[in-house]
Amino acid sequence: MTVTLADVAARARVSPATVSRVLNGNYPVATATRERVMRAVDELDYVVNGPASSLAAATSDLVGILVNDIADPFFGIIAGAVQSAMGRAGGGGAVGGGEKLAVVCNTGGSPERELTYLTLLQRQRAAAVVLTGGAVDDPGHGAAVAAKLARLAVAGTRVVLCGRPPLPAAGEDAGAALATLTFDNEGGARRLTEHLLGLGHRRLGYVAGPVERTTTRHRLEGHRAAMTVAGLGADLDRLTVHGPYDRRSGYEAACELLRREPGLTALVAANDTVALGVCAALRDQGLRIPDDVSVAGFDDLPFSVDAVPALTTVRLPLHEAGARAGRLATGAEAPPPGGLATMGGELVVRASTGRAR
Amino acid sequence: MTVTLADVAARARVSPATVSRVLNGNYPVATATRERVMRAVDELDYVVNGPASSLAAATSDLVGILVNDIADPFFGIIAGAVQSAMGRAGGGGAVGGGEKLAVVCNTGGSPERELTYLTLLQRQRAAAVVLTGGAVDDPGHGAAVAAKLARLAVAGTRVVLCGRPPLPAAGEDAGAALATLTFDNEGGARRLTEHLLGLGHRRLGYVAGPVERTTTRHRLEGHRAAMTVAGLGADLDRLTVHGPYDRRSGYEAACELLRREPGLTALVAANDTVALGVCAALRDQGLRIPDDVSVAGFDDLPFSVDAVPALTTVRLPLHEAGARAGRLATGAEAPPPGGLATMGGELVVRASTGRAR
DNA sequence: GGAGAGATAGAAAGCGCTTTCTATGGAGGG
DNA sequence: CCCTCCATAGAAAGCGCTTTCTATCTCTCC
Incomplete structure (x- = not known):
């Protein structure tokens, strides 16, 4: 029914290994062969099976962005910035190329949903996770999130906190893979x-x-x-x-x-x-x-x-913070010293404030 | 390094098959066995490998929601409604349970990104795809999207258009798996x-x-x-x-x-x-x-x-449309007759309009 | 002109899970 | 008391891909 790598290989008269290499482009393949493969891909309308590929390669191109309220522009702006920074970094254009699938997950501010999404992303072996906005101010939940993030980090998922206070004592090992951009609220x-x-x-x-x-x-x-x-x-x-x-x-x-x-x-x-x-x-x-x-x-x-x-x-600096988080998530930017950067807020005086009567 | 099903099985002294069945809960397992397995899962902090599971089962729990501009509350509201309707439908509490991973993808209004995201979701064998908001008014792109959606539908992905005009002649086969909720703009x-x-x-x-x-x-x-x-x-x-x-x-x-x-x-x-x-x-x-x-x-x-x-x-009716789209995406609600429902807009008269001078 | 170095392609072994098919009990019926 | 039947559990065959290890083949250099 569905077209597989093997089908493409058969049509291009090469081995599946070669097709895989053409698609992932990290191995020398003769131009003529490559073209034959690409033609077969086109003709068969082949689309990689993501799960299979993730399983075999033990990596995934999923990046999760957690927001507290997706209907709130505050998060929309950050999430949008994260995504576009990642898209830009990914570069891509190549068929199977390093396209990241940046997705935003709406926790609705609920601690349980936050943890659920984290588990779901862990299950998908996400390449990175970006948590945006304020956290729930509860030691129990904070510890649970920190533990989960530590496990994610250990498993190779990049973790970025954006507009969120640093984790409570995350542990040494996690520290490396964890970057925090916090606002000076x-x-x-x-x-x-x-x-x-x-x-x-x-x-x-x-x-x-x-x-x-x-x-x-x-x-x-x-x-x-x-x-x-x-x-x-x-x-x-x-x-x-x-x-x-x-x-x-x-x-x-x-x-x-x-x-x-x-x-x-x-x-x-x-x-x-x-x-x-x-x-x-x-x-x-x-x-x-x-x-x-x-x-x-x-x-x-x-x-x-x-x-x-x-x-x-x-x-x-919502946009700036999001963009930076996106680059951190893709590894396009080195984490700030100590893994923590604070971004200041700028007072903007307009007409709604005046001298006291 | 990472814990696998086999590790859990070993610890619970059962076969991997049994662990899988406990986690997916669609096969009779003796209570004592189930508990033993659950304990092992807890003790080892086991998290299913999503890609492996998707590959073997040929299904995925990913649901994509495409929006034109994530920073625009118009889309935020719809996306939020879709997600919460799905969360509710999924019910679940079970460990491996039917949790859907509802994620929103920001196309930024770009036709290319729209297609890219669709391909990425197709690659992940997404369970459903919801496209929100107006489409790009171009026959070429419309046809490309329609073709892509038809392919997704054929592959078993549910497709829902929410706040978007019906597809141009999608073809008979796709029609079945495609539902459209359109606004009477x-x-x-x-x-x-x-x-x-x-x-x-x-x-x-x-x-x-x-x-x-x-x-x-x-x-x-x-x-x-x-x-x-x-x-x-x-x-x-x-x-x-x-x-x-x-x-x-x-x-x-x-x-x-x-x-x-x-x-x-x-x-x-x-x-x-x-x-x-x-x-x-x-x-x-x-x-x-x-x-x-x-x-x-x-x-x-x-x-x-x-x-x-x-x-x-x-x-x-942004919220209502989103919620309905969410239910359609999970199959919790039957598609409207003909696969198409139009939702009206209600004139709201406030202070910004008055008699002409 | 032969040998070593590159360049290119294939074979095959998994990745971790699901699921069909099969096996093993014990409970109940004759 | 033996046999059938249900309830459970295990064995094993993949799912579609990546990647290491090999195998060729063609140059190039001495």
């Missing part, structure tokens, strides 16, 4: 809050992400550090509300914070999407931005510049 | 323009997507149909500008259209993202929305309700 958040403080704001509310995420914690810590330095460390818990990374959560949190403290002059959101919800709530309450209340986001997603007013935020 | 676009017409607008500009996409064409056709019926079919070409599906394109197109026809009272965009750019351009020119110019988008992405003013648009 804490520093970015700190600078953002300092910016607000500099504008004279004293009563600021914080709309945090889900409690169990490292990203949430780091951004919150940055914010609180700035607040504390400014002598505003007292009321922090009351002026913080947690919720998912979506607009609705921002909307509701803004309402809640305003209820708790009607005198707020600034609202800092865990990310841009949440900030959008915050803006909507403010508008619905008849408050002007930034005249009555300043609003700030995080990430600088594409839509943030189009918000009205345009969002003050912290720009993360 | 044309109808939605028509109703949207009718809405504007009903508000008294007579001079409307249209910011279209890339010329070579079916989505672009269908939406444009709907718009033009409405315009023509209203007797405004004359100036259509002059009042249409094409560009990519991004905000920048919307910004530039709006400027260009205003230059061509300063008296425009409404601007219809190819999608919400583009509409955002249009709004930005209008604002920069000092024009009020909708008082001076009405703006409309398409898709009703999550951010559209937060735009200021909130965007009038056409809501597409």
